[in-house]
Amino acid sequence: MTRSPLVLIGKIWLALILVFLYAPILVMAAMSFNASPFYQLPFQFSTDWYAKMAGNQQIIAAAIRSVLIACATTAIATVLGTAASVALFRYDFPGKRILQVLLFPPIAIPWLITGTAMLVFFFAIGIGRGTPAVLIGHVALALPYVIVTVSARLSSFDVTLEEAARSMGANAWTVLSRVTLPWIAPGIVAGALFAFAVSFDQFVVSYFLSEPGDSTLPVLIYTAIRKGFTPEINAISTIIVTVSMAVMFLAARFSKFGGSR
Structure with missing residues (x-):
């Protein structure tokens, strides 16, 4: 009986948080479905x-460019991040702990600082602004998310499964493809989703590294708001949110994140 008020308060608090997050x-x-352009x-x-x-x-055009860059970023970051996670899990080498610690600053450093640093660096080495610079910048930002996510999944992996497979004559590729990868597949999917979201929603790095007139969708939305907001932005934003939530739901449903009952 004494817990009833606390349970009720907890439910109300949770409801208020959900309203705060989703009401806007x-x-x-x-x-986006209102006929009035002034929200009358x-x-x-x-x-x-x-x-x-x-x-x-x-x-x-901006939406297509954002999707293509996000897909390329997802593919590159997922492959590199998964390989790096497996290497960090399997092998010990000098500087391993330092390397693991260095994965977190790109997540913690404000993207404004990161974008400025990338812009200066790319001009210094001759890449400049453009799609290659944007892609490299997005991969650099998405890679730590993939490594952290896949590494978290690997932390619960039983290495005796690999040893058992080797004892039965499986080579390194067979062990990786038949034992390790199926186990960490949910982590890979989660990491890929993080990479896609980081790239597709990225504004600061895209703003710094995109060429004029060849912007990604977040940069175009920002530019449109500065010039004069129209409900067309609401429409494209609603589509983006709907598709993103549908992808996350399907991934959670079929990948069974959190286990199954």
């Missing part, structure tokens, strides 16, 4: 802003 998103989604009430349902967004070639 729900309002944005609702306003009463609400009048309309899909005009989605039709205008579909006809805006600048938004479509």
Whole structure:
């Protein structure tokens, strides 16, 4: 009986947190279907802003570019991050602990500082601004997330499974593909999702490294807001949120994050 008030307070507190997190998103989604460009009430349902967004070639081009860069970043960061995680798990070498510690500063350092440093560095080595610089910058930011996520999954891996496979004549590639990778697959999927999200949502590094007139979607949205906000931005933002949540739900459903009952 004494726990009932605490349970009720906990539920109310959780509900308030969810409202705080999702209320702005729900309002944005609702306003993307409002006929008024000035958010006037009463609400009048309309899909005009989605039709205008579909006809805006600048938004479509930026969205396609963001998706392509995010997919490339995901592929590169996932492969490199998984390989690095397996190497850090299997082998001991001088400076290993220092290397593991150095994985966290890119996550903790403000992206404004990181973007400025990358811009100076790329101009110093002759790369400059453009798609290659943006891709390298996104991979550098996404890589620590993949390594940390896959390494967390590897921490619960039983090495005796690999030893048993070797004792039965399996070579190194067979052990990796048949024993290790299936076990860490949920971690790889989670790391890939993190990499895609970091790249697709990245604004600061993209803003610093993109060439004028060839922006990613976050940079285009920022530029559009500065020039004059229109509900077309609400429409594209609603689509992005919906697709992102659907991908996360499917990944959680089929990868069985957190185990199964």
